[in-house]
Amino acid sequence: MKILVIDDEPIIRRALLRAFKVHDHDVQLAEDATVGERLWLELCPDVVMLDVLMPKITGPQLLAKMKPQLEKLKTKVILMSAYTGEFDTKLTVHKGAHMFLSKPFNDIFAVVKTVEGLIR
Numbered sequence: 001m002k003i004l005v006i007d008d009e010p011i012i013r014r015a016l017l018r019a020f021k022v023h024d025h026d027v028q029l030a031e032d033a034t035v036g037e038r039l040w041l042e043l044c045p046d047v048v049m050l051d052v053l054m055p056k057i058t059g060p061q062l063l064a065k066m067k068p069q070l071e072k073l074k075t076k077v078i079l080m081s082a083y084t085g086e087f088d089t090k091l092t093v094h095k096g097a098h099m100f101l102s103k104p105f106n107d108i109f110a111v112v113k114t115v116e117g118l119i120r
């Protein structure tokens with residue numbers, strides 16, 4: 001499975017990279033939405049794990065920009081945020097995402113299993 005992690009927090013990117021690599025998934029990392037958008041279009045990943053709150057361009061803003069192409073790219077999108085109170089998780093699907101995950105993760109390998117289940 002090809003996974004793109006777009007998150008401005010290095011510790012989150014590294015943790016997800018290691019956890020998915022242990023399960024033999026191809027993982028690419030982007031530290032902001034600009035790099036993330038370019039990689040998303042180049043790589044056509046199966047899953048994009050997208051942080052909600054990032055500087056300059058937020059996850060939902062990038063998702064809105066990519067939404068017209070989601071069906072063609074066949075990408076599943078998972079929004080992630082530590083600030084669940086500031087982002088109405090009920091709007092996740094309305095915004096075009098398939099799932100919402102709260103950070104920090106209690107069990108990083110449970111996150112991997114959840115993502116794998118989304119693709120099956």
